[in-house]
Amino acid sequence: MRKFYEFLEEDTRAAAVARVTLSAGSVLLVWQILSFFVKDRLLLVPPADVVVAMVHEAQQGTMWDNAVATVTAVGTSFLVSVLLGIAIGLTLASSRALSLTAGPLLSALNSVPIIALAPLFIAWLGLGFASKFVLVLLVAVFPVVVTTEVGLRATDKQLVEAANSFNATSWQVFTTVTFPFALPFIVSGVRVAWARALVGIVVAEFFGSFAGFGFAIMSASQTFDTARVLGYVLLLGAMGLFGGLLFETLERRLAPWRQE
Amino acid sequence: MSGVARLKIEGVSKTFMRKNKPSVEALRDINLSIAEGEFVAIVGASGSGKSTLLRIIDGLLAPSKGNVQVDGTRIDRPGRDRAMVFQQDALLPWKTVIENVAYGLSLAKVEKAKALNTAQRFVDMAGLRGFEHHYPHQLSGGMRQRVNVARALAVDPKILLLDEPFAALDAQTREIMQTELLGIWQETRKTVVLITHQIDEAVFLSDRVIVFSARPGCVRQEVPIALPRPRALDLKRQPEFVGLVDQIWKMIEAEVRASLVQSA
Numbered sequence: 001m002r003k004f005y006e007f008l009e010e011d012t013r014a015a016a017v018a019r020v021t022l023s024a025g026s027v028l029l030v031w032q033i034l035s036f037f038v039k040d041r042l043l044l045v046p047p048a049d050v051v052v053a054m055v056h057e058a059q060q061g062t063m064w065d066n067a068v069a070t071v072t073a074v075g076t077s078f079l080v081s082v083l084l085g086i087a088i089g090l091t092l093a094s095s096r097a098l099s100l101t102a103g104p105l106l107s108a109l110n111s112v113p114i115i116a117l118a119p120l121f122i123a124w125l126g127l128g129f130a131s132k133f134v135l136v137l138l139v140a141v142f143p144v145v146v147t148t149e150v151g152l153r154a155t156d157k158q159l160v161e162a163a164n165s166f167n168a169t170s171w172q173v174f175t176t177v178t179f180p181f182a183l184p185f186i187v188s189g190v191r192v193a194w195a196r197a198l199v200g201i202v203v204a205e206f207f208g209s210f211a212g213f214g215f216a217i218m219s220a221s222q223t224f225d226t227a228r229v230l231g232y233v234l235l236l237g238a239m240g241l242f243g244g245l246l247f248e249t250l251e252r253r254l255a256p257w258r259q260e
Numbered sequence: 261m262s263g264v265a266r267l268k269i270e271g272v273s274k275t276f277m278r279k280n281k282p283s284v285e286a287l288r289d290i291n292l293s294i295a296e297g298e299f300v301a302i303v304g305a306s307g308s309g310k311s312t313l314l315r316i317i318d319g320l321l322a323p324s325k326g327n328v329q330v331d332g333t334r335i336d337r338p339g340r341d342r343a344m345v346f347q348q349d350a351l352l353p354w355k356t357v358i359e360n361v362a363y364g365l366s367l368a369k370v371e372k373a374k375a376l377n378t379a380q381r382f383v384d385m386a387g388l389r390g391f392e393h394h395y396p397h398q399l400s401g402g403m404r405q406r407v408n409v410a411r412a413l414a415v416d417p418k419i420l421l422l423d424e425p426f427a428a429l430d431a432q433t434r435e436i437m438q439t440e441l442l443g444i445w446q447e448t449r450k451t452v453v454l455i456t457h458q459i460d461e462a463v464f465l466s467d468r469v470i471v472f473s474a475r476p477g478c479v480r481q482e483v484p485i486a487l488p489r490p491r492a493l494d495l496k497r498q499p500e501f502v503g504l505v506d507q508i509w510k511m512i513e514a515e516v517r518a519s520l521v522q523s524a
Contacts, residue, residue: 162350165318166364166415167338176367180354257353257397 020241045227050234053227062216066232069211073129074201077136081197082190085141089148089186099149110142115203122208131208136200143192151185152178184255191247198240264332266296266451267317267419271326273476274312285476286312290326292470292479294451296418301454301462302470303508305515309477310455314421317453318344330418340368343412344421348428350408351396357407358383358392364415379414385444386410402433409441413448422454426461435493438464442491459512460496463487463504471508474515483508 007015008022028047035046057063092099118135125131155178163173205214213232220228274287286309294300302310315321317328319338327334330341343364351360362379366372383392386406396404405425412420425441426434438461445452445465456462462469466485473480485504487495495501 156349158346158350159352161320162344162346163367164320165338165344165346166367167319167340168367172367176363177352180352254354257395 016245020245042224042226045230049227050231053225054231054235057216057228057231065211066213066216067235069209069215070201070205070213073132073204073212074136074197077133077201078140078194078197080133081137081140081193082144084137085144085189085193086148086186088141088145089152092145092149093152106142106145110146114138115200118203118207121204127208127210132201132204132212135204136197139200140193140197143189143196144186145189147185147189147192148182151182154185155181184251184258187247187251187254191244191251194243194247195240198236198243202236265293265329266298266331267294267453268292268329268332269313269317269326270329272313272316272323272328273325274309274316274321275324287316287323288476288478290477290479294453296451297449298468299445299452299454299466300468300470301456301466302472303456303459303462303512304472304477304480305474305512305519306457307477307519308472308474308515310472311423313477314344314423314453314455317419318342318421320344340364340415341418342421343415343417343419344423345405345408345412345425347424348401348404348408349396351404351411353396356393356395357388357399360396360407361388361410361414363411368415379410382410382414385413385447387440400433401429402437405429405437406440409444413444413450418451420450420452422452422456424455424457427457434458434461439493441465446490459505459508460501463501463508464491464496469504469508471511474519481511 008019009015031047035044038044041049054063092102114135118131121135122131125134159177159181160173163177168176201212202214202217205212206218209215213236217229217232220226220232269290269292272287272290273285276284276286278284290313292300302313304310312321316323319328319335319342322336329335330339335342352363355363358376358379361383362372362375365375365378370378380392383389386409388403388406388410391399391403396407399407408425422441426437429437442465452466454462454465459469463485469483469485470479471481471483472478483504487498487500487504
């Protein structure tokens, strides 16, 4: 038992897989037990029913259509959010005055529940890709902006001085010191942005689309098809989990010195 | 001393202007002449501006008055004729030992293979062989300082500037590093300016100790160190050595005591 406990704390791929399996397994177990007691299938269905429903979705091809719609929208929008977030972060970090001027506005925007504006965006941009794209962009861009600026400002002054002492140009200071130093910060922002982007896409699809996981969840819950609702929610959860693990690994790879 | 000095510091003063606070006079009228191949140590109480002087010599700071010359040419920015060894943790944490040593060369746009080749020579000289592909966080403090020294030497400077290079190390490691530095100096014959608050380190390593006075920093006295070379650690127990350390300590003792009760 003690050995297993120590194994779970290890920093290896096997241990990581074991951790994910263990936590997912416990959820399934609790879920299975609960569905013994909750007999109303409108409220809760057992895991096996969800699997059956999803296999059916896959066979019909609707799952694939939904996946294409969601993944293309969230993928492009997320990518643009990251690039735009880094660009804005760089701009803010380059000028103290700009950062002080735009900072309060940005943090105000960041704390506004932009999700709640989804119906408005759909009214402006119509049903489909454009409204999804903008909504995801608006929720996902802020974490990247903030961590980029923080990372760039956090740069170790000693490292900059050492570069200057070797007569580095300001472009060289940026590429060899400031940016590599900020990179792990930026990736941690990207990780948060991914989680937010998934929430954004689902909400956008609730209101404004005819395909996608969000649309599927909405239409299934309107027909009280609980198995399908839970199935798509699980798919989204898996996307979140794998994205999160990926960025976490990247963060550790980029900054191994921060572990010790 | 014949001809032009390798390093000449002429009437250098530095005053830091601060917003909404009185300005601070860090250095007043420093004049020094250092010959090629000479090892000079500067000691002084904290706040004596010795670190500021080193940054002016390196070109990282501009003097308020006066100038610095290398081989008779005035300098106004960092250059490859001078290289600085910083106190600690001035290594890039995402680069390996060999990449860190080659850093100055790569900034000077030396071709990569050639830079790594040169870096390897100084990795060997600094006793880092076998650690080329380690990252700084995997090394002890002493090893990291070896990388710092190797990085500075790799650009082949005329003048090596050392800013309390061993201050963060434990006493035993520091002594080993001092003898290693002497070995490297004997081999490369660089002109060295060392800033330290360790009087015994200054006496052990240098040909001449410059004693600084604090607030504002100025040269209080120069003490020639005529101890024979090569020097080994047991020199530190010889009466001449102890006598020199004592003599210098007496010069700065009062100021060190004063700086203790002053806020920084």
